[in-house]
Amino acid sequence: MTDSETTPTTTHAEDIATLDKLVRASRVALLTTVTGSGELHSRPLAVQDNGFDGDLYFFTQDPSPKTANIRDNPHVNVSMESGKGFVSIAGTASIVRDAAKIDELWNTHAEAWFPEGREDPTVALLKVEASSAEYWATDEPKALTLFKVAKAAVTGGQPDVGESHTVEL
Numbered sequence: 001m002t003d004s005e006t007t008p009t010t011t012h013a014e015d016i017a018t019l020d021k022l023v024r025a026s027r028v029a030l031l032t033t034v035t036g037s038g039e040l041h042s043r044p045l046a047v048q049d050n051g052f053d054g055d056l057y058f059f060t061q062d063p064s065p066k067t068a069n070i071r072d073n074p075h076v077n078v079s080m081e082s083g084k085g086f087v088s089i090a091g092t093a094s095i096v097r098d099a100a101k102i103d104e105l106w107n108t109h110a111e112a113w114f115p116e117g118r119e120d121p122t123v124a125l126l127k128v129e130a131s132s133a134e135y136w137a138t139d140e141p142k143a144l145t146l147f148k149v150a151k152a153a154v155t156g157g158q159p160d161v162g163e164s165h166t167v168e169l
Helices: 012-025 065-072 099-105 108-113 142-155
Strands: 028-034 040-046 055-061 075-081 085-096 123-137 163-168
Touching: 012 085, 012 123, 012 163, 028 055, 028 065, 040 055, 040 065, 055 065, 055 085, 055 099, 055 108, 065 085, 065 123, 099 123
Parallel strands: none
Antiparallel strands: 028 040, 028 075, 055 123, 075 085, 085 123, 123 163
């Protein structure tokens, strides 16, 4: 892994394109909120594949413990794994009831959670406006990555298994 925090090797546009690729390839994200007592609480949510432009959307029921956490403290983290890398996104969350956005993102997975469909009174979107992201991306097969890690463990040093970047959004 290269440390691009000290030596940037990509442009902001390239970083956004990589984040978009990794987000689109992810199926499930872990959303971490802060509880009223200050504890971190993570839970899985289905990633809505509408591309990454700085905002992420997830279907949620409202009211729920996560929406209560967000109303109390909107600072969240979203982490994902796609098979081609990892993403950690810090941002601010809000609860959205925009019918047009719900229609745009509605899918069979959402339908499974809301028996009354789009008209279910608890249907809401959780919108995360990203402020920063960190990603690790690799195009190598998983077996080669594991081999490089094992080799580095035996011979010493650090394996070169992809790129790591921090992106301000």
